[in-house]
Amino acid sequence: MRDEFVRLDPAARDRIRELQIPGEADLYLKLTELFIDESERLMSQLRENLGSARAGALRDLAHKWKNNALAIGALRLGKLCQDLEAAALATSSGPSAPDIISAIGSEFRAVATLLKPGAKPNL
Amino acid sequence: MQESVGENGLNSTQSIRLSLMRVLIVDDSAFDRELLEATLRKLSFQNIQHAEDGAIATRKIQNATDMRASFDLIFMDAQMPGRDGQALLKWIRKSKEGARQLVIVTSGTSDMEGASRLIEIGVNGFVVKPVTMDILRQKILKALHLEAARAG
Numbered sequence: 001m002r003d004e005f006v007r008l009d010p011a012a013r014d015r016i017r018e019l020q021i022p023g024e025a026d027l028y029l030k031l032t033e034l035f036i037d038e039s040e041r042l043m044s045q046l047r048e049n050l051g052s053a054r055a056g057a058l059r060d061l062a063h064k065w066k067n068n069a070l071a072i073g074a075l076r077l078g079k080l081c082q083d084l085e086a087a088a089l090a091t092s093s094g095p096s097a098p099d100i101i102s103a104i105g106s107e108f109r110a111v112a113t114l115l116k117p118g119a120k121p122n123l
Numbered sequence: 124m125q126e127s128v129g130e131n132g133l134n135s136t137q138s139i140r141l142s143l144m145r146v147l148i149v150d151d152s153a154f155d156r157e158l159l160e161a162t163l164r165k166l167s168f169q170n171i172q173h174a175e176d177g178a179i180a181t182r183k184i185q186n187a188t189d190m191r192a193s194f195d196l197i198f199m200d201a202q203m204p205g206r207d208g209q210a211l212l213k214w215i216r217k218s219k220e221g222a223r224q225l226v227i228v229t230s231g232t233s234d235m236e237g238a239s240r241l242i243e244i245g246v247n248g249f250v251v252k253p254v255t256m257d258i259l260r261q262k263i264l265k266a267l268h269l270e271a272a273r274a275g
Contacts, residue, residue, distance in 0.1 A: 015255065019161040027161050034154040060202060067231035068154050071253030 005076040007107075008114045012073025032115040035072045039065065039108055046084075046101050058097060059088035065104075074111045080104045131166050132260050138167040141263070145192060146171045149180040149199040149211065150229065155252065159198060159229070162256050166263065177206025181214060193220040196263070198250075201230040201237060209237070212244045225266050229254065 013028060020027045042065045049057040066081035084100045126134035133141070146168050150156045156173050163171055172194075174180035180199070187193045197215065201208040208228050215221040227248040228241055238249060247266040250259060 016158075016161075019165045019256070021161075021164060027157075031154060031157060031161075034157055038152060038154050063202070063231055064152060067252040068152065071154070071158055 005079045007074065007076050007110060009073035009075050012071065016072075031072065035068055036112050036116060038068060039112070043101075043105060043108065046104070050097060050101060055088045059085050062088060069111075072111075072115070074107075077104065077107045077111050080107055131256065133167060137264065140267070141167040142169050144168060144170065144195040145187070147174060147180065147183060147187075147194045147197045148172070149174045149177065149197065149203070151176055151200065151203045155200065155229070159254055159259075162254055162259055165256055166260055176203055177208075177211040180211055181206070184215065184218065188218070188220050194224060196225045196227070196266075198227050198229055201228050201241070209240055209244065212241060212246060216245050227262060227266060 016028045016031060042061055046058065046061050046065075049061065062081045062084035066078050066085065069075075069078035069081055080100060080103050084097060084104065087097045087100055126136060128134050129138065131138070146163060148156050148159050148163075148171065150159070150173075153175075156175075160171050160173070172183060174183050177199075180197075184194060184197070199208045199211055203211075206214075208230075212226055212228070215224060215226060225247045226245070227250055228246050229250045229252055230237075231252040241249075248262045250262050
């Protein structure tokens with residue numbers, strides 16, 4: 001079955017490249033570095049809030065990460081963040097937040113490697 | 124005769140108008156701020172400042188007004204720690220230059236309840252993240268009533 005949520009959508013990179021102003025610092029590189037930095041911080045905050053059972057905070061963090069992931073083209077990561085947003089709100093069955101956070105961590109490591117070969121995310 | 128349109132989808136009248144505007148981006152995500160600034164610069168904006176949260180934004184807006192160089196257009200994230208989009212918009216609308224400043228809220232969700240409240244307070248537009256140049260151009264031109272700007 002075809003996975004509609006690709007790990008790194010080249011169309012997102014192309015959209016960012018279109019914004020590049022000639023002669024200025026590489027925008028895509030700058031954004032990938034910011035994405036990786038913020039993702040590491042969000043991952044750390046997700047883990048902290050998981051323990052405190054603050055569903056609202058968990059949802060907000062997942063929401064923020066989802067937006068960034070979609071902008072950089074990490075569609076599968078964005079989908080996992082969306083799943084976490086839903087899980088944080090839900091009281092019924094479904095994948096649990098700790099499982100999804102674990103999947104988010106794995107997916108982020110893979111995305112970071114693609115975005116910045118040699119990168120070792122600090123998770 | 125209709126003016127030719129550049130690669131950013133704007134004619135020269137629109138580009139000049141946007142290039143003269145002072146813009147403030149309020150967002151706690153550095154990634155979002157940089158992406159929005161890059162998109163705005165492609166749309167001809169040149170004078171762009173950032174604020175990481177509502178408190179910093181309040182100071183920058185106040186200082187700019189005191190210096191008689193108030194912002195013309197403010198983009199703010201709906202969801203920020205501390206003073207969020209609603210609280211900041213309320214403060215702006217009560218401030219000295221607040222009635223004339225255009226405010227566009229950026230958000231990752233179509234929160235209808237939150238949007239209704241922002242409309243009540245006086246928001247000029249919404250942009251759903253992740254922002255794209257085409258959508259941003261449409262929203263800005265609409266907020267500025269520049270959609271039909273034509274030469275001649």
